[in-house]
Amino acid sequence: MSRAETIELVYLVAAVCFIVALKGLSSPRGARMGNLIGAAGMLVAVAATFATPGMHRVWLIVIALVVGAAVGVPAARSVRMTAIPQMVAAFNGVGGAAAALVSLAEFDRTAGHTGFGTAAAVVFSAFVGAVSFTGSAVTFAKLQELMTGQPVVLPHQRLANATLGAATVGLAVWGLADRSVAAVALLAVVALALGVLFVLPVGGADVPVVISLLNSFTGLAVAATGAVLRTTLLIVAGTLVGASGTLLTRMMSQAMGRSLSNILFGAITAAPTVAVASATSDRPVRTGTVDDVAVQLGYARRVLVVPGYGLAVAQAQHTVRDLADLLEGRGVEVVYGIHPVAGRMPGHMNVLLAEANVPYEQLREMDDVNAQMSQTDVALVVGANDVVNPAARDSPGSPIYGMPIINVDQAQGVVFLKRSMRPGFAGIDNALLYDAHTTMLFGDAKETLTALVAAVKVL
Amino acid sequence: MTETTIGLFTIFVLSVFVGFEVISKVSSTLHTPLMSGANAIHGVILVGSMIVLGSGHGAAQLTLGFIAVVLATINVVGGFVVTDRMLEMFKGRDRRK
Known part of the structure; x- marks a missing residue:
């Protein structure tokens, strides 16, 4: 068995760990064990990645890992239980950003010989990852009370949404037709603005539903990045989160007796309600x-x-x-x-x-x-x-x-x-x-x- | 890695079904830890970030890759640690019983 095949096999083990983890997390008895199994899966996947043929700059990767851990662990350990929702939002946002950055970097590396399907996956991942990043940042600001928890609708928001939407489509077409890295990078920037506009109109009490939705967005962005890199582990894990996150979002909005579209767009479409x-x-x-x-x-x-x-x-x-x-x-x-x-x-x-x-x-x-x-x-x-x-x-x-x-x-x-x-x-x-x-x-x-x-x- | 596009697509579709199936019955008690655990799992983008940083060329790719590894690591370790902290509190309850 070649080294690449061995790594693939380890990735399969990691993917199974993730499925078992999600299964465990959905029952009170197995929840903690499930989380540990997920972490173990991640550990073996990361270890195997170091052995990938053609890996350079191992020391640089280790430095980046240490920096990330030095930020993430204390943040997760010190957060008060009341602030956990915004902490989850923050972790989700950085994951989305990472997915967008990885696709862009890989697009740049393969520039000139990227297939159409791969380029489409790059566009998707850059867009969704960027929306998830700034969207999560806004949910964080709302829950941390850095800004008002009330729905915020900017003047001419519909026009702004439509303009940015049109710009996104234009840049996507340009990026796909010319395989232009610059176009996709610009598209990611536009998506950053859209992420903000997307979450601003959501009222504070509905923010948890949006966090769940953005969580599943990041999952899908990761899956698309997996398609770009042709790494099945990323496709499996990202899709798992995307699918289960979508279902979870639906369960949550049902628990509130509201439709998801009402939660997301209610403030934009509804006439202002009379203050009781x-x-x-x-x-x-x-x-x-x-x-x-x-x-x-x-x-x-x-x-x-x-x-x-x-x-x-x-x-x-x-x-x-x-x-x-x-x-x-x-x-x-x-x-x-x-x-x-x-x-x-x-x-x-x-x-x-x-x-x-x-x-x-x-x-x-x-x-x-x-x-x-x-x-x-x-x-x-x-x-x-x-x-x-x-x-x-x-x-x-x-x-x-x-x-x-x-x-x-x-x-x-x-x-x-x-x-x-x-x-x-x-x-x-x-x-x-x-x-x-x-x-x-x-x-x-x-x-x-x-x-x-x-x-x-x-x- | 030479997976065909259709092969990757097959994996994607099957994963959608697994994702739906695996959490189809979950009490609202566990919504938050489940969301947080899923959040940690999509931190698997760390693997992709490492591949990009390890195989990229030029300042732009390496910078993107480095930032991606840092961010993805925050996602992974923060996600698992915070989920464990939440679930730790459920454990206390079982001990009492």
């Missing part, structure tokens, strides 16, 4: 004291905790569990209602609560808790807003209309732990905050919960 805020913001709000709420919770039969992004920000997952344990000690039944898109990413809340060792049986899905809502004495909403906003159910004009929600308004009483009256990430006012059954406790979720724990103890 002005209509309701003068209404009185019932603010409770910690002791009132402690009594309400301590003598309840069933308490539903609905966690949201505020819980993550305040890092209050351990404190909420202390409160739940205390209540259970008093004979109160405590369950957590997990909305599929609570936090800023699906599964975000499960990760946080698992960190605080909350028993898995207490984490209930939305449909489950909704069915038992009328027997719930208190719904304790910790830093969530949009996922319990009845406007999603009752106001057809609302931007979040149609999103399934946790119907806490149908519980006997509702307690909101919130920092302020500020609307949630979707920027919509919540009429439930003004409801007669609702008690507001303002402040940092962790401090309020700590005070509640102390108050319940002395009941």
